[in-house]
Amino acid sequence: MALERIVKECFWDLNITTNDIEKIIKSDDERQKAFLFEKILLNSTHLLADLKLFDTNELLYLLENFKIPTFNHDYIFRRKNIAEVYFFDKPILIDELKWIA
Numbered sequence: 001m002a003l004e005r006i007v008k009e010c011f012w013d014l015n016i017t018t019n020d021i022e023k024i025i026k027s028d029d030e031r032q033k034a035f036l037f038e039k040i041l042l043n044s045t046h047l048l049a050d051l052k053l054f055d056t057n058e059l060l061y062l063l064e065n066f067k068i069p070t071f072n073h074d075y076i077f078r079r080k081n082i083a084e085v086y087f088f089d090k091p092i093l094i095d096e097l098k099w100i101a
Contacts, residue, residue: 006050010039025053037062041079042072048086059087 003018024032037054044050051059063084068076077093084090092098 002046002050005046006040006044009045010043021053033058034062034065038066041066041083042076047079047083051083051087056087059083063088 003021006021007016007018021036024036027033033054037051037059040047040050040053054062063080066080068080081090081093085092
């Protein structure tokens, strides 16, 4: 199941269960949702599928408000931009992936 994989990949360093993830998704706690979003963005091997856990409006809010840290900036920037392109048809900002006309 996807939630079990998310726990293994994204929360290996914490004591989080699949039930905890379900509760976060169903809650109105923006801080916990931002935490879950960041863990998925940084660690998931199935990034786009796992981000579908979030409601579309929540996902847009989370992407727009996520501040890319300086540590591992390029890696995180790419993953964030891929999600923006995939879900919201935003422009691709990754040079290697741009179409050359």
